[in-house]
Amino acid sequence: MTNNSNKEKTLGEVMRSRGVSRRSFLKFCAATASMMAMSPAMIPKIAHALESARRPSVIWLSFQECTGCTESLTRAHTATIESLIFDSISLDYHHTLQAASGHAAEEAREAAMNENWGKYILVVDGSIPTDNPGYSTIAGISNLDMFMQTAAGAAAIISVGTCAAYGGIPHADPNPTGAYSVYDVIKKFSNNQLDGISSATLAKAGEGSVVSKPIISVPGCPPIPVVITGVLTHFLTFGTIPELDHLGRPKAFYGQSIHDRCYRRPFYDKGLFAETFDDEGAKKGWCLYKLGCKGPTTYNACATTKWNDGTSFPIESGHPCLGCSEPDFWDGGGFYKALSMPTENITQTAIYTAAGAAAVGVALGAMNKSKKNNAVAAHNKTTIDDLEK
Amino acid sequence: MSDFSIVQFNIQIGDDLTHNVKPLLHEIKHGLDKLVETGQTSIIDLRSIPLAPGEEDKILSMLGQGEVQAQLNALGLSEVTETQYAGVWIVTHYNDENHIISRFIEVTTMPEILCSQTEDIMAAYSRLTVSLEDNV
Ligand code: SF4
Ligand code: SF4
Numbered sequence: 115m116t117n118n119s120n121k122e123k124t125l126g127e128v129m130r131s132r133g134v135s136r137r138s139f140l141k142f143c144a145a146t147a148s149m150m151a152m153s154p155a156m157i158p159k160i161a162h163a164l165e166s167a168r169r170p171s172v173i174w175l176s177f178q179e180c181t182g183c184t185e186s187l188t189r190a191h192t193a194t195i196e197s198l199i200f201d202s203i204s205l206d207y208h209h210t211l212q213a214a215s216g217h218a219a220e221e222a223r224e225a226a227m228n229e230n231w232g233k234y235i236l237v238v239d240g241s242i243p244t245d246n247p248g249y250s251t252i253a254g255i256s257n258l259d260m261f262m263q264t265a266a267g268a269a270a271i272i273s274v275g276t277c278a279a280y281g282g283i284p285h286a287d288p289n290p291t292g293a294y295s296v297y298d299v300i301k302k303f304s305n306n307q308l309d310g311i312s313s314a315t316l317a318k319a320g321e322g323s324v325v326s327k328p329i330i331s332v333p334g335c336p337p338i339p340v341v342i343t344g345v346l347t348h349f350l351t352f353g354t355i356p357e358l359d360h361l362g363r364p365k366a367f368y369g370q371s372i373h374d375r376c377y378r379r380p381f382y383d384k385g386l387f388a389e390t391f392d393d394e395g396a397k398k399g400w401c402l403y404k405l406g407c408k409g410p411t412t413y414n415a416c417a418t419t420k421w422n423d424g425t426s427f428p429i430e431s432g433h434p435c436l437g438c439s440e441p442d443f444w445d446g447g448g449f450y451k452a453l454s455m456p457t458e459n460i461t462q463t464a465i466y467t468a469a470g471a472a473a474v475g476v477a478l479g480a481m482n483k484s485k486k487n488n489a490v491a492a493h494n495k496t497t498i499d500d501l502e503k
Numbered sequence: 504m505s506d507f508s509i510v511q512f513n514i515q516i517g518d519d520l521t522h523n524v525k526p527l528l529h530e531i532k533h534g535l536d537k538l539v540e541t542g543q544t545s546i547i548d549l550r551s552i553p554l555a556p557g558e559e560d561k562i563l564s565m566l567g568q569g570e571v572q573a574q575l576n577a578l579g580l581s582e583v584t585e586t587q588y589a590g591v592w593i594v595t596h597y598n599d600e601n602h603i604i605s606r607f608i609e610v611t612t613m614p615e616i617l618c619s620q621t622e623d624i625m626a627a628y629s630r631l632t633v634s635l636e637d638n639v
Contacts (some may be wrong), residue, residue, distance in 0.1 A: 136620035138577035141596050144616070147548070148605035154546035377555035380522070418553055424603060430556065 125350070126165035139165075146347055149340040151366040151415070163351040170350065171226050171234040173264055174208035177257040178250050178284040178293055179240025183275035184210050186336035187343070203346060206234070209252065220253045227267050232322075235349060236268035241277040241284045242299050245292030247310045258308070259315045261299065266322025270355055271296055271329045274342055276438055279333035279362075286444040297329055297362065328355050331362040335438035338419050341367045361441070363413065372409035372435045375417035378402065391432065402429060406450040408437030523552050524561055531566075534610030535590055544611035559606075566591060566608075573617060579604075583614055 123131070129139055143161040147154055176184070188211075205211070206226035207219065214222055226234065238261065243249040247256030265271055273296040276282040284293035294302065302308045304325040311319075332345055345364055348356045356364040373379065381387070381401040388395035388402055401407070409417075412435050416427040428435055434450070437443040527547065534545040549559060567587035575581040580597040592609045594616065 130622075130626075135577060135626075136622040137575065137616060140616055140620070141575075141577050141581060144594075144607065145596055145605045148550050148607075151551060154548050154607060157546075375553040377553055377558075379553075418550060424550075426556075 123169070124165065125167045125169065128169070146344075146351075149419070150344045150348060151369075151418075160351055164347075167350050167353075169204045170269075171230040172203045172205050172237060172346070173223060173226055173234055173268075174205065174211075174237040174239070175260060175264060176208075176210060177238065177240035177242050177261065177278075178291065179275065179277050180283075181210055182336040183239040183342070184208075186339050187274075203235075203350070206230075216253050220255070223264070227264060231267040233269050234267065235346070236264055236271045237274055238271060238278045238296050239274045241281045241293035241295060243284070243291035243293050244299065244302070244308060244310070245290075249291045256310065258299070258310060259312050261296070262303065262311060262315045262319045262324060265296075265300070265324050265327055266318045268322075268327055270349065271327050272345055273297065273329060273331045273333075273362075275337055276333045276335045276443065279331035280441040282335065283444055286442070295331075297331070300325060300327070300329070329362055330355050330358065330364060332367075333361075333363065333439040334414060335436075335443070337439070338367075338415055338421065340419060341415060359413070363439075367415040367419075368413040368439065370413065372412045372414055372417050372429070373407075376409050376429055377417070378429060396432060399432075402432075402434040404452050405434045406448065406452055407434035408440070408443070408446070408453065409435040410453060412437040412440050414439040523554060524558055524565075527552065527562060528565065531588075531591055531608060531610060535588070538590055538610050538612070544609065546610075547608040549606040549608060563593065566593065575616065577616075581616065583617055 126139075134142075140157070140161060143157050143164065144154070146164075147157050147160055152160070204226075207223040209215070209219060212219060212222075240257075242257045242261055244258060247258060250257045252260060273279040277284060277293075278296050281289070281293050281295045281298065284291060285295070299308070303311075303319065330345055332342055334341070341364075344367065345356065348354075348364070348366075356366055359365050359368055361368075373382070376382075378399060378401045381399070382403055386395060386398075386400040387404040388400045389404055390396065391405065396405075403410070407429065409429065416435070417429070420427045420430075436449050437446060440446075530547060534547075537543045537545065549562075554562075569585035569587045569589060571583075571585040573583045575583065579599045580601065582593075582595045582597075584593050585591070586593060590610055590612065592611065592614050594607045594609055594614050595603055596605045598604050
């Protein structure tokens with residue numbers, strides 16, 4: 115996995131030594147700008163920065179997770195481009211993808227940490243159990259210890275997937291393992307609310323001042339692959355972390371709601387909703403709001419970046435958005451229950467739409483009071499019945 | 504084929520669903536004006552604009568085909584076509600598996616990616632030099 119001779123080279127040199135032409139490199143930069151939702155005017159700047167970028171060391175830790183995030187990344191549709199990004203980092207530890215295992219793998223992690231202390235990027239997928247260190251261990255090391263030790267020497271931490279970003283499914287009610295997100299674990303640590311950390315880890319965490327590490331959250335269940343690589347590329351290109359929103363998500367990808375970029379939005383604005391999955395409205399491609407669409411409260415890039423080779427996204431296939439990139443989406447009260455009421459700032463919506471206030475009136479009227487109360491009352495655990503409705 | 508029926512969305516190419524098609528075409532018109540007046544080029548990333556199924560095809564079919572069509576083989580295929588409106592180009596990049604990875608509308612006299620690049624020319628010079636030395 116690690117290629118030491120390549121480590122000192124710039125990305126431009128690595129690419130040239132692999133016979134990648136300048137023209138191909140320009141194509142790579144154009145695709146990168148597009149996937150990072152950057153203006154095409156940035157293409158020459160990206161080209162210039164990547165040309166001279168050095169390959170950063172990346173340590174990827176997987177805790178309580180389903181490997182869906184790694185699957186998403188390795189199934190990325192831009193095969194060549196993704197592999198170039200992969201080649202442009204030095205992935206020094208990823209226990210699912212690496213050949214080494216057990217103590218040999220841990221030695222590789224420690225070597226990479228020592229060699230690049232303060233400079234490597236730590237990627238985490240999965241949440242961290244805090245109730246009992248024995249709930250999840252790797253080579254006999256508890257997730258909590260491994261995370262705190264490795265975080266101590268990182269330049270930045272990227273929480274990949276909803277589990278690392280917010281706790282995700284392991285954190286869902288009743289959270290049997292005491293699972294928390296990267297951000298929450300560090301917060302608990304700084305408030306002295308964590309037990310079960312070894313003294314060696316405590317020393318290391320203090321030495322690396324864990325509490326001040328920048329954390330970038332890339333939620334989604336799983337996140338869109340190009341969003342993961344986009345964040346890595348941003349770091350590689352500019353040597354900084356991208357601009358983040360209040361939940362620590364890069365604004366380039368999470369800056370707008372699914373609803374804001376949904377092609378079914380004109381139907382929402384006209385108050386035209388599918389009521390069931392096979393009625394006339396569903397066949398005509400009307401808005402899925404009443405079928406439980408969480409698009410209005412969900413910030414993610416699905417509506418423009420899309421999934422499966424850019425083919426489509428859930429709403430385009432006729433299924434409401436589940437809201438997987440938002441905190442506690444699993445405990446949100448049922449995937450097929452409508453949001454209690456349109457959550458947008460109404461004046462804002464009116465400005466946004468050509469149809470204006472009249473259309474919003476229709477949408478609001480559609481959600482009558484009793485329905486709203488039902489929806490609020492139903493904000494508890496999802497049951498099998500909910501899923502089958 | 505299997506006997507289940509597939510729900511077809513009744514969205515026609517003619518439906519102006521997102522209201523983004525016309526502004527985009529106007530943007531291109533402004534781009535042409537700028538190109539003639541000041542020589543300034545512009546690029547529009549088609550993936551950055553919310554479009555309903557069929558709307559991208561609608562834009563492409565309205566722009567039509569012009570005199571130039573080029574294919575590049577650079578990390579997978581790329582297609583560069585001049586539309587029926589001279590100076591308006593469609594640049595489509597594919598990956599190894601022939602999936603579109605990005606698509607741009609460029610308003611320019613010649614998309615940059617078609618030009619031979621200085622670094623490649625320098626590498627070509629060295630290669631040719633070596634091959635001439637070897638074959639002497
Ligand atoms: S509610 Fe859902 S389907 Fe309807 S416009 Fe918003 S995101 Fe699209
Ligand atoms: S459409 Fe919604 S639920 Fe589906 S992946 Fe995107 S954000 Fe998650």
